[in-house]
Amino acid sequence: MPFPADRATSLAIFCKVVDNYGDIGICWRLARQLQLEHGVRVTLWVDDLVSFKRICPEIDVELDAQKAAGVTVRHWRDQEGVFAASDVADIVIEFFACDIPPGYIAAMAQRQPQPAWLNLEGLTAEEWVEGCHKLTSPRHGMIKHFFFPGFTGKTGGLLREAGLEERRRQFQADPVAMQAFLAQFGVTAQEMAATKVSLFCYPHAPVAELLASWQGGGEPMLCLVPEGVAFDAVGSFIGADAVAGAVRTLDALTVRVLPFVPQDDYDRLLWACDFNFVRGEDSFVRAQWAGKPFIWHIYPQDENLHHVKLRAFLQRYALDADGVIDSLAGASEYWNGASAAGQGWLGLWPALRADMPRMTARAGAWQRQMLDNGDLAGNLLSFARLPR
Template structure:
């Protein structure tokens, strides 16, 4: 690599925000971890600072360049701008084939040696990933490498910062800390004794049907949903606009709308809930590190390609020593529209609830298995620093 031994490795991440908070969530986690744990000088280029600000409130949307958590954040606007070779990072990451500025690429080509150029791909459990991980592609007189996160030791692994598991265990071993965390959202001591579910999904999820099943059930359930998520369905249940701070109890169900929280607090929400509904990639990975039962709402793709990705994951995840966990597979497929819930959500939920101890056991075993693959940031940096 082109950095000298007397200065920190420099690294640039280019992020275009497509999936609201998922893309920037992943890139922000990666940037912070590389800076904190590996001493890398990170510049994060982002095209949508407003979305970034939702998960990192200190971001000023009016600034073209700013510092946040030791990371240089630059707004990636419409103007390409010109770059000098001295401004180019040692390692350049484009997230999910986002086409970094032509001027930056031209300046990369002038560097000797060339920067290590990585395309950090999206997460999938499909088997073909293992064969494509670390493959090369000639570009503009340079070599780009494809780097895939994944669920096996033949991939780059999953994002996981050092100390995450220790923080989770300490938090979950402290009932007062968990109670204090929930009470800031208005959760009462009585509600804390109920089954707690976090709900984070895309608008097309069958939320109204699920809420109706919970409402008509016999078990008290508290559903904690971030503001703006499933807005229409939650508003209908509450009988008013689903804005942060409002709540409503009907039948066995209480729904509470939470303010959008920073990433570290979202982790605590996953840790304190009994079941987590998550979406996209970032919250999906955090749910796996939480070690709790979860249902994944995958980002929709044309021609239902996301159903292929969903089933590839379930083929790995929803099986234990006794075979397929049918309730988890069926509920996951119905939640994503890959299967019709013929009898409605009440029997789906009843079956899922009955299997919850088994699903929790699988969640813990899976978490340990993923831990053994190493962490994405460390694996990526080790690959980038290989002699070339």
């Protein structure tokens, strides 16, 4: 479609929150980047402002419309009203096949020229994605395109804002900045010398077993976990409710409960830790840009389809010039319930710890490989602006 030359491109993103923070996390990063780096006028429709506020504190959950970081945020309440063609953006993105309000779709069909309509799909390393990326689907007299993020040049790439890599390098090269950042959460100078791990996972992860392995392992460990994550297991370790600010040291392990932080601070948390446990899609991608070893807790699906996706990623990531990084592959499968392990975390963590230098080197090589694919926001915008 031709875009007007006399005004900025407009774009609407529709987001329904399924995974509490992953969906809105991705859409918010995308919206901010398109507005800040590309001058696009972005409207973000989101149905759950409470979850949104956890990662963007400036959001007012009582407002139907507001501005945040230059982005127009609309509370999506399954509006069934009538929309005018003038209400429709130049580019319309539905995230992960959410159903756009029928009235908006009707207005899209009446708009001239019709908008570029994209279904932004979930991230997977499976090979079939390359064949489905940019495929068309006729809908309501229009053509919708499927746009897949991914790990190769035949996909849309990963979300990555300009300057991210330089900010990471500067932060990780400055021990004083890292200590000052963690100090705001109560981390002491003595705790800075421990192996620092961030923990973000779904409730069914074997967290109690992991904490027990660290507690009795002999090596000083500091586990930093956001409030509400693994609430029962963390509370059991601490001996009280796992609220922000709670902390306890038992033997070799200190667990600190952190408040939920804005996205930029979560990046710094990943950068400051030696190892990261992440979940879903948004923190999974940010862990890759952090350049540190990590384990991914994938969103569970029926019939264990998520195990297929996990293994597809591990086949790409847990592999270097010397072959498969067995400790990473084994621990990742065990963490996700995809395989058994004789000693559980008592055996898995020491193996991971021994392979930390190898995994760190692999993380750096993977980053360089992903950089070659461009960034998702830029790739998506370039495709949407192509003449139809």
